[in-house]
Amino acid sequence: MGKILRVNLSAARISDQSLDKSLARKYLGGIGFCIRWLYDMTGPKTDPLGPENSLIFATGPISGTMWPGSGRLEVAGKSPQTGLIGYSNSGGHFAPYIKYAGYDAIIVEGRSSRPVYLYIEDGRAEIRDASNLWGLDTWETEDCLKEELGEEVKVACIGQAGENLVKMASIVTGKCRVAARTGLGAVMGSKRLKAIVLRGKKGVKVAKPQLFTKLVEMGIESIEKSPFSEHYMEFGTTLLVAPMNSIGRFPTKNHWSGVFSGAEMLSGEYLVEHYRVAKRACFSCRFHCKNVLKLGNEVGDHPEYETLCSFGSNLLIDDPEFVIKANWLCDKYGIDTISLGATIAWAME
Ligand code: SF4
Incomplete structure (x- = not known):
């Protein structure tokens, strides 16, 4: 134990x-x-x-x-x-x-x-x-x-x-x-x-290694077969921007609206095309959904969907570079992007 x-x-x-x-x-x-x-x-x-x-x-x-x-x-x-x-x-x-x-x-x-x-x-x-x-x-x-x-x-x-x-x-x-x-x-x-x-170099012992390996293979297979996986692997949570905006659920102007005219500039597709320099995965994750972005001399992970809403649409900002920088600043200072964006949106209103 x-x-x-x-x-x-x-x-x-x-x-x-x-x-x-x-x-x-x-x-x-x-x-x-x-x-x-x-x-x-x-x-x-x-x-x-x-x-x-x-x-x-x-x-x-x-x-x-x-x-x-x-x-x-x-x-x-x-x-x-x-x-x-x-x-x-x-x-x-x-x-x-x-x-x-x-x-x-x-x-x-x-x-x-x-x-x-x-x-x-x-x-x-x-x-x-x-x-x-x-x-x-x-x-x-x-x-x-x-x-x-x-x-x-x-x-x-x-x-x-x-x-x-x-x-x-x-x-x-x-x-x-x-x-x-x-x-x-x-x-x-x-x-x-x-x-x-x-x-640490201590490993993790699995009780039934053969059965476990079989289950892992089944898990990986079901991830790879899922119609959702390919898109998620490419964009991570940023893939949600376009569909959420199209159904009127993209938080905009401190939640007064669910549709943002600048949504395309905040989409995963836009970020990948203009700023991506590499992919990154969390430990043992087949989705490897993280896109590493470059702005000037700095590199870091892409903003998640919630951060794109928080520092983008909910503040009526359609500048992707502002959102990327704000996200990295929050990571550096150690601040929650959702809470900070929501506070600014409230103050703005
Ligand atoms: S564990 Fe990490 S790489 Fe895997 S889906 Fe979640 S955020 Fe993406």
Whole structure:
């Protein structure tokens, strides 16, 4: 059975906890674990930005295997944005590396007296000083940590928004894969936890490898046969712009309309034709839906559909370069693009 890393930053204490078999059977992992633990560890009086809140990074039962799309990460805590249970899901490579570093989940409690980061390698963890990282954006933070620790480490970190407890702050992994919703970056900032860094070579053992491989092959085959796949592989969620606009469901002018005259400029087709320089995939994902875009000297992932609405149509902006740049700035500062765009749209109205 697996194990959970428990970290109390107030006491600078680290411990391992065995994963309860009955909990694993009942809640499976990921969001199931997160909600159960938050229910047990927090309550109506828990201050989301207080040391008593828990910040959880959880994997699922097939994380780290070759199952298609098994690289997703679940992050959870009591939300400073809603005062309720908050959770957010991200792609990338961080979740499988929690497993390779020896754990099924990481639970962080307390508050450090100084900026720190958590370093985890092959079943052991250390709390390290992060004063040199405090104040850096997420891209700078990841570059600094990789320069010091090696290109192969995986990083989840906050930017200036999380440090300053902005209630729409996100947690960014691999520069562009983001657990953006419900303000969990502010929870991380309230703990003065700048980053979590993973390095691991522990594999994931599958109980019945032959049967599992067969199931993976069936899963891949059904993805490849799906009539939806080819288009999604090419454009990711940006493929939604044109159809949503054509049925009047494309959020426009702070949701006053569902049709935007500049939708074509924000479409996946336009972004791919004018800015794409490469494709990228999250861990073990057959869709490899990410388009890497280039603007000037900078490269980064495409804005998701929601971001194209948030910084585009909902603000009556049809300039794709503005939306691409705004998306990257949010990733750097560690801010949720949906919440920020919605706030600007509200203020604009
Ligand atoms: S590559 Fe695209 S479809 Fe695959 S996990 Fe990442 S975001 Fe999801």
